Amino acid sequence: MKPAIEIISERISDAIQKATGQNVPAIVTAATDAKFGDYQSNNALALAKQLKANPRQLAEKIITELKIDDICQKPEIAGAGFINLRLKPEFVAENLLKINADKDLGAEKTEKPQTVVVDFSGPNIAKQMHVGHLRSTIIGDCICRMLEQAGHNVIRQNHIGDWGTQFGMLSYYLDYKEIDAFLHERYQKRKAFRPKDFIPDAENFYREAKKLFDNDPEFAEKSRQYVVKLHSGDKHVKFNWQFITDASNEEFRNLYERLGVRLSSGDTRGESFYNKMLPDVVNDLKKVGLAVESDGAICLFPEGFKTKEGEPLPFIIQKSDGAFLYATTDLAAIRYRVNELKADEIIYVTDARQKLHFEMLFAVVKKAGWLVPRSFSEGGAKNAKLVHITFGSVLGEDGKPLKTRSGENVKLKELLDEAVKRAKSVVEEKNPELKNSEKETIANAVGIGAVKYADYSNNRTSDYIFSFDKMLAMDGNTAPYMQYAYARIKSIGRKGEEKGIDTVKELKGVKEVYLNEPAEFELAKQLIRYGEAFNSAIADFKPNFLTSYLYELAAKFSAFYNACPVLDAEPKIRPSRLLLCELTARTIQHGLENLLGIKTIERM
RNA sequence: GCGCUCGUAGCUCAGUUGGAUAGAGCGUUAGUUUCCUAAACUAAAGGUCACAGGUUCGAAUCCUGUCGGGCGUACCA
Structure with a gap:
């Protein structure tokens, strides 16, 4: 099922084609301000420059060609030449029923599934995992989950340090x-x-x-x-x-x-898996003249990389004592992934400090022609795509990399224990009457969820300051807030049962959706945007696009919850409100559990 | 030195690729509970987007320079 923004983009594109003969991609974004409607197209402004035309007149021409009355109200031109679009409640209502019938709530499958190898986590044996492994592990997992959701064949690779x-x-x-x-x-x-x-x-x-x-x-x-x-x-x-x-x-x-x-x-x-392939990696690169000896080490000199002195920067694949390095292992791994795993794309999830290494690695394998499987070397198969997904560091409250008081890396296990412990004490305080086993379940879901959600909700590429207090807060863009919104919805179901209302039956029978209250309409419009949020998150591998969507959804739900009684609503509109609740719960659950790997809980 | 990256409200962060009056949360202030979980909601105040130029109808975003932070830069990963 196509997100509304894509359908609108297609219509805009068609209209531009008809109005100007130009074949350009539509520029459609969510409106910058609710008073401008729901979506806006900025095409007229961009095109006017190219065509040396008046942007407002151009916008006029575009909207006369624009066939969109099944989706939006009459388009409006505003400001310098923005085309503002407002969704029709009928369209929103109809889409609500469509996503209700879709187990993925509008998250689309790709048209061309690919085999994607994702290299992430990569801890070292004989050591405990520490905060340094957190981001690669959970961001990598989220990337895999998103790709799988989109229908790709994902091969996870944990390149552990088990050799050397x-x-x-x-x-x-x-x-x-x-x-x-x-x-x-x-x-x-x-x-x-x-x-x-x-x-x-x-x-x-x-x-x-x-x-x-x-x-x-x-x-x-x-x-x-x-x-x-x-x-x-x-x-x-x-x-x-x-x-x-x-x-x-x-x-x-x-x-x-x-x-x-x-x-x-x-x-x-692990590294050990590739060990036996390393001599061949070096020999093959020597044979084709790419690898040469320099100061006793075997090196490649990809173009465009310089040392401090301005000399060509070597990519060392064998040390002067004969030992191999991680560069060698990475080369062997690429060959294995291209030839044996048949990767169309290889994604590496590591911190930004390894940027140079991967730039050089990618340059080397391109030069060596290793991105085409050997069985296709006569041509035909296209180059595997290499992607380095970077992320920033986890910092302590002092703004420096997170360490213990004694200056050691914080163990991941201890970090999670602490988060769960803190979550537990909140449950004890808020809901002392719950059974202890349920308190444990809640504390685990909230504590671990909080750590993960805090990471995901920050921009992947920037550093962030780790704070238990912030991530476990009930207000704001946090896991507990999301889980709370979910638990409240579940509670409506239980309350309905107590009151003798068959919510399941009413939901099944829902035929008409009422969106007369502003809070209902706002929530409904957010619900039908899940697919759009998913697409933008996967396009850049940015989990924070998902969390901010989910946060807005939960916030809109809370506003709706406050403004619109569900169980006590008139019988005519109650099924419609139950549907809004149900879809919100399913969307939160899908986003949190399927895509982010964070547990939802029935009660908290 | 060179390269990469960052600098946005008191604090922590967004900003969908150049769009309209720069947005959230925390904190502050003022409200909301005979009602489905108040772990909630509503509202207000809070900004020279580090600084200076440039590109253009339009810049937090692009280009140049300056200042400041972080990271990387030949045998660690």
Whole structure:
């Protein structure tokens, strides 16, 4: 089902074609001010410049050709040449019934589904996830959910850091401290010892190992040998590696589940997965003359990148000691995704600091011609599209990157625990009579939802200041406000039952929609715009377009709720009001749960 | 040094790609409850869109420069 704004755009385009012979895309936006109507077209202003015509006269010509009386009232020309459009209540009412019949409430499917690989989250094994992983994980998940909603074939890839020197270091440390024997024993009795219980220890081990690595040359040397051993498949070292990897993955899965992020073990393709492909990556690039040696390292020099000294900036794919880098792994991953996963598009969700790396990476693979699957190298298949989606940092109240008092990264688990704890105390205060299990459910939904919603509601590209107080506030654009609006609607259903009103039956029987009260009409117009909001959110991968739509919806619902009794309405209009409630609840639920992965609750 | 990015109300942030008198929330002030969850609603006050030029019918948005913050810039990811 097409959003109103798209139908209007098409009509405007046609009218311009007829009036001027110009074939231009329509410029239609939501009106900047309610007094100008619902939508406005600014085409006349833009065209007048090109055609050296008077914009108001041009607007006149356009609206005489404009066939839109099935949707809008008579178009008005205002100001310098704006065409203002006001939706007809009949059109809104009819659309309300249409979205009621649509399980996706007007969110459109794409005409050409693509295979899209989304690379996100990417934590490191042997370490707990921290705030630094929050944004990639949840923004990446939201992007996947939106693409899936649009009908694309989405392949999630969790590029975890499970290889490299830091692991050799840790693995050797286990032997050095004779911890491995302990592990072996425990690992045999898995039931009594879950690998994830090991993670907090692993982190301390990691810290100590790092200290030794930096200060003890012998330890450092041994660590490097362990990397080589792992590389060559040494059974003992491999065992240590596997144990830590399993433990970490279990920990990650727990967090993803809590966060409502859809990432399973099947989506994991860590650095280790690509390890065996790395020599070929380097050799193939050498063969075609793109990779050359420089200061002992194997590098590529994509055009347009400079060092501090103004020299060509290298993209290093093999260090002078022979080791590979993340650049090498990323190259191997692109090949795998293009050739094996058949990606039409690859999306990377990382923080903005990695911008340069991805610009260089993309330049290199384009030059190497790796974006066309090998089986199509004679031509035919088109280049896979590469996209780097960036985001800003999470800052503390002091405006600096969020850290604990001791200067460490804040653990994601602890952050979520705190949010849930705070939500719990609010529930205790507001609704002490609820069962404890329900309080827990509410606290989890609200606490975790608040953290996610706060992130989503900020512009993805800018930094934001993390504040429990703000994200858990009941006023404003927050998860609790959205969840509260939802819970109130659900409460109407329950109250109706108590009063002996069969709301389900009345809803099924609704044939006519009454939008006579301003609050009803405003809410209805917002409801039919869900598809429009979805389209703009997915176009730029900006979740904040969705949250601001949902917030406006909830605000309009609250105004309606205050102004218009539902259960006590006259029998004639009650079904119509129930429909407004029902559609609001479904839209909030669809947006929150399907697209943002935030739980709604029946009661709070 | 060079590159990227940001600077919008006291605070936290939007601003749909160049449109009309720049919008929300918090906070402040003033109201609303015999009524479906007041975790709500209604309204008011609050702005040199960092600064200075330029482009044009029109600029928070585009171009140039200045000031200020953040990030990146050859073997970490």
